[in-house]
Amino acid sequence: MTPLLELRSISCGYDNTVITQQLSFQLQAGEIACLLGPSGCGKTTVLRAIAGFNPLLSGSIVQNGTPISAAGFTLPPEQRGIGVVFQDYALFPHLSVFDNIAFGLKGRSRDEKREAVAALLQLVELPDLSARYPHELSGGQQQRVALARALAPKPKLLLLDEPFSNLDTDLRRQLALEVRSILKAQGIAAIMVTHDQEEAFAISDQLGILAQGQLQQWGTPTELYYRPVNPLVAGFVGKGELFSGECLDATTVRTELGTIEFAEPFGAEVGKPLSLFIRPGDIRPSIEPGAVMATIEQKEFLGSSVVYQLSLPSGRRIESEIYEPLMLEVGARVSLHVAAHRPIAFAL
Numbered sequence: 001m002t003p004l005l006e007l008r009s010i011s012c013g014y015d016n017t018v019i020t021q022q023l024s025f026q027l028q029a030g031e032i033a034c035l036l037g038p039s040g041c042g043k044t045t046v047l048r049a050i051a052g053f054n055p056l057l058s059g060s061i062v063q064n065g066t067p068i069s070a071a072g073f074t075l076p077p078e079q080r081g082i083g084v085v086f087q088d089y090a091l092f093p094h095l096s097v098f099d100n101i102a103f104g105l106k107g108r109s110r111d112e113k114r115e116a117v118a119a120l121l122q123l124v125e126l127p128d129l130s131a132r133y134p135h136e137l138s139g140g141q142q143q144r145v146a147l148a149r150a151l152a153p154k155p156k157l158l159l160l161d162e163p164f165s166n167l168d169t170d171l172r173r174q175l176a177l178e179v180r181s182i183l184k185a186q187g188i189a190a191i192m193v194t195h196d197q198e199e200a201f202a203i204s205d206q207l208g209i210l211a212q213g214q215l216q217q218w219g220t221p222t223e224l225y226y227r228p229v230n231p232l233v234a235g236f237v238g239k240g241e242l243f244s245g246e247c248l249d250a251t252t253v254r255t256e257l258g259t260i261e262f263a264e265p266f267g268a269e270v271g272k273p274l275s276l277f278i279r280p281g282d283i284r285p286s287i288e289p290g291a292v293m294a295t296i297e298q299k300e301f302l303g304s305s306v307v308y309q310l311s312l313p314s315g316r317r318i319e320s321e322i323y324e325p326l327m328l329e330v331g332a333r334v335s336l337h338v339a340a341h342r343p344i345a346f347a348l
């Protein structure tokens with residue numbers, strides 16, 4: 001099947017300063033993708049290149065089999081049929097909600113506009129606010145209007161640049177889920193840029209980690225979480241720490257946390273050093289004696305879980321997160337057990 005959008009080894013930048021290099025991925029019709037990465041890594045630059053606002057230094061962008069960007073050629077944004085929602089909502093302050101949304105419906109009759117705007121306001125769950133002005137809306141409501149405006153011309157692809165970053169955490173995740181169901185219901189594909197991993201997990205079918213100017217990995221959120229290709233990706237999709245270790249056999253590795261026997265082999269050579277990525281939820285402290293003892297230095301009650309800061313014999317501090325009441329107090333000596341179902345190992 002011809003992808004809706006294909007990035008073929010694109011490099012982007014400004015005035016010949018290369019910001020991102022040789023980025024490639026494909027998006028199928030109706031698929032939702034996220035670009036996740038640290039601030040300044042070039043996420044917005046890539047999104048702007050897809051929208052047609054920035055030229056490419058090399059590579060090409062192909063939409064439904066037709067090139068829309070290449071070095072020396074940029075099809076203008078208005079000819080791409082791609083919708084864009086910006087971080088700052090960019091609503092017209094002097095226009096009502098109705099007129100903001102109807103702006104994207106030029107050339108339609110007044111009645112057609114009224115019908116389309118009413119349907120869009122219903123979709124974004126703001127049916128009664130069409131007469132209000134942007135300053136009379138909350139941040140979340142403004143973002144819904146911006147979304148309705150971008151959806152009005154029925155784009156096949158929507159680009160969202162940190163659309164929820166001005167909202168608080170709970171609202172952000174809720175809106176991300178709502179936007180996902182709206183896009184899925186309409187069959188609209190989307191690429192969202194964010195530096196919030198939870199938001200990216202909530203919304204995306206495919207996820208790309210952009211860091212150090214390169215797309216480090218492209219895959220489903222589950223693939224990236226359980227099979228990160230390098231420590232950079234591992235550190236970006238959930239908390240965790242690297243522990244150096246020595247591979248004793250196909251499934252066993254010796255680390256500072258003790259000798260860990262995994263349920264699955266991790267493909268390392270016996271005797272070779274490697275790096276293990278272990279998440280706080282996989283490290284369990286216990287009052288039972290064990291091979292490696294640690295001291296609880298801090299305890300943070302988070303409601304559904306407790307996070308313990310533990311100091312190892314080497315002095316290294318690590319985190320353990322437990323989702324059941326363990327009643328361990330600061331100062332307690334505990335043994336450590338690693339629940340290691342799926343090893344995340346990197347060769348050194």
Ligand SMILES: Nc1ncnc2c1ncn2[C@@H]1O[C@H](COP(=O)(O)OP(=O)(O)OP(=O)(O)O)[C@@H](O)[C@H]1O
Nearest residue numbers: 014019037038039040041042043044045046193195
């Ligand atoms: N118009 C511009 N001219 C020159 N350099 C720019 C321009 N816009 C952005 N940059 C630079 O390009 C790099 C990538 O910026 P970009 O906005 O794409 O990053 P980002 O990953 O979206 O960051 P954030 O998460 O902070 O929004 C930064 O170093 C930035 O300073």
